[in-house]
Amino acid sequence: MQETAVKPGKKLKAPKEPKKPVSRKEMTKWQYTKAEMKRTRVGYLMILPFMIMFLVFTVLPVILSILLSFTSFNMFQFPKWIFFDNYIRMFLDDDLFITAFKNTMIFAVTTGPASYLLSFLLAWFINELPPKARAFVTFIFYAPSISGSAYTIFTIIFRGDIYGLANGWLMKLGLINDPILWFQNETYIVPLMIFISVWTSLGMTFLAFIAGLQGIDRSQYEAGAVDGIKNRWQEAWYITLPNMKSMLMFGAVLAITGAFGFGAIVTALCGTPSTNYCAWTLNHHLAEYMGTRFEFGYASAIALIMFILSFGANQLVNKILAKVGQ
Amino acid sequence: MATKVKKLRVKKHRVVLNRSAGGDTAITVFMVILGILMFLPMYITVITAFKPTAELSIVPPKFYVVRPTLKNFIDLFTNMNQTWVPVTRYIFNTVYISVASTFGALVLGSMTAYALSRIRMPGYKVINSMIKYSLMIGSTITGTYNFIIYCKIGLLNTYAISILPVWAGTLGLYLMKNFIDDNISDEMIEAARIDGAHEFTIYWKIAMPLVKPAWLTLIVTTFQAVWAAGASGYVWSENLKTFNSAIAAITGTSASAGGAMAAGALIMMSVPIVVFVVNQSKIVETMASSGMKD
Structure with missing residues (x-):
């Protein structure tokens, strides 16, 4: 220049x-x-309003929660420095935390990969459809994730009495004799929650994959076909995936954040606490110590554990994605 | 199979890719089943919303409506009007909060995205990675201390508590920044600078008209988030609450409100869906530059 x-x-x-x-x-x-x-300097002026908001509402809470996780703090008295006591208590002296930790891991390793893989597979399958059909199918799969609290419909589908859709039909078909209290029964809560959460999770990740796939030059596929690629799976592995690595990373970040943030659906459908704490996640545990017990120090230690988990998962996925196409 | 060398199938001068009929069928079947599974709950919401009471209590419930009625919607609004705050107030609150938070997020986000992408002042890399990492932090984690911060700056029980945090949202900003990176060249901006244009003029008159798809995406994603957010736990005055929190309150309390609940859910979901359908192509266009490099 x-x-x-x-x-x-x-x-x-x-x-x-x-x-x-x-x-x-x-x-x-x-x-x-x-x-x-x-x-x-005019650039600094341009980012100033956003940066103020960002510092106040995102950076400051993160810094506060790192610092206060080493203290005992109840909002009324000045924080007392207690070093690692919160963390020791968490792992040695709080059975409910262990339950929450275990459940969060279960939900994260099921809903995260499930929604991620499903997003990719669906985006990949519909990529070859004609544009009009593609837009329609995209809409069908994407709609649940933008509908806000649309999952409340599951309280009607899985209603505990005979008027519920699931119970009504299962009884009609003779598969069960008595109505099942779906959202109170420990056996069903976890699988149902996983299913509903995957149902609502085909959001931004899905759209990013669709856009990523559309951006791949068709001539690459043709060159691949000439060079001896035998089927669609090989084509996906050697051409499609390496070409959209950056989208895969973006999608993974969103999927992981979503998977570890899991909890609102349980609260809405099963109430808190769920039967025998069987779907009690770190989110619930955090909310409990924050909102009910005002133990802010302990709550921020939980928040920090959640952040470390999701950050670690991101690093792991980053490593895995680096191997794609080799 | 006269020749041993496999011939490439060619149709209209294009190489036809390797696709087996079996694979195509399996995938189609899989897609149809999954599609039905995904769409069924939405469909049930719609039919339940229009079912009269008599049909709601049929065992087992039917998958269609015989006599569609608007009674559920009327019930919902009657119930809502029984609180001392009129429905119009809830609707006003929702519109006000959505517009204010989306507008602010748009102006702040696009200005920041432009500066980070095309002015690149010292330190922009640090800010970029902060924004990237902020995508990995769930709202629960920041939410812990937002309460204390709201307290300190006196935002509790105000409109601002639903608006200001949205202005700090990073997803829309991230998408906008990537879109500017991919679609506006340094040369173009440079030419304008040499002509003596002020940075704000370049931002507004040159950069922004070129990134309209990203604008729409930012508007739609922000609006959806605000709309879905429902009731904030930090707002307790009834006359500051939104339409969706009012619906949630009504459908949550009345035990037999299956129909009214579906009606509420239908109203709630139709707005973001319509917004998405109208803007779908622009959003997908924006997502083309959503990739996370390095």
Whole structure:
């Protein structure tokens, strides 16, 4: 970009990477950064309003929860520094936390991969449909995730008495004799919750995959066919997946965040606590200590564990995705 | 099979990809079953909403409506009007909160996205990765301390509590930034700068008209999130509550309200669905640059 050299002395508005001003050589790194900051100060003005909001509502809570997780804090007295006591208590002295941890892991490793794989498979299958049909099928699969609290319909489908859809038909078909209290019965709660959560989860991930697939150049597939790719599975592994790696990563981030954030559906359908705490997740545990017991220190230790879990899962998936197409 | 070398099938000058009939059939069957499974609950919501009381108590419930009625909807609104806050107030609140939070998120988000993508002041990489990592933090984690923060800055029980945190949303911003990265070249911006245009002018007059699909996507995703959020636990004045929290309150309490509940759910889900259907193609276009590099 030679334009940048036109007015060297005055305000240079070139981006950082392209050819740097001649005077760059005479500056130390700090001087250069300062000059750059001065040149681009309008940029700081542009991000300022957002950054204030972002710092107050996202960064500050994260920092607070890291710090306060080492304290005992009830909002009325000044926080008391207790080092790792919260974490020790969590793993050694709180059976309900262990239950919550176990359930969260169960939900995360089932709903996360299930919704991720389903998003990809569906996006992949519908990719070859003609545009009109594709838009329609996209709508059918995407609709549950944007419908907000549409999952409340499951209280009608799985109603505990004979007027419920599931009970009514199962009894009619003679598969069961008495109505089942679906959302109170320990045997059914977990699988049902997993199913409903996957039902609502084909959201942004799904759309990102659809867009990613549409962005792949068809000539690559044709070249692949000439080069001896035998079937659609090989084609997916060697051409499709490597071409949309960045989408796969984006989708994974959303799927993981969703999987570990699981809990609202249980509260809405089974109430809190669910029978014998069988669907008690870290989200519920956190809400309990936050909202009911006001043990903020302990609650933030739980929040931090959740963050570490989801961050770790992201790193793991990142490693796995690096192997795609090899 | 006269020749031993496998010939590529060619149709209209295009290579036909390797597809087996068996695979096609299996996939179609799988898709149809899954499609029905996904769509069934939505369908049941619709028919239940229009079922009269007599049909709601048939055992087992039918999968169709014989005499569709609007009674469930009327019940819902009658119930709602029995609280001392009129329905119109709830609707006003919903519209006000949705518009204010979406508008703010749009202006703040697009301005930030433009600055991070095309001005690139020192430190932009740090901010970019902060935004990326913020996508990995669920709302439960930040929610813990938001309560204390709301307390300190006096947001409890106000409209602002439903609006301001939305302005700090990062998903729409992330999508917008990637879209600008992919669709607006440095050369174009540079040319405008040399002509002496101010950064705000470039942002508004040159960059923004080119990223309209990302605008729509940001509007739609933000609106959907706000709409689905329902009642905030930190708002307790009835006259500040939204339409959806009012519906949730009514359908949650009345035990026999199967029909009214379905009617409420139908109203609640039809709005975001209509918004999505209208903007579907633009949203998919935006998602084409959603990928997470490195």
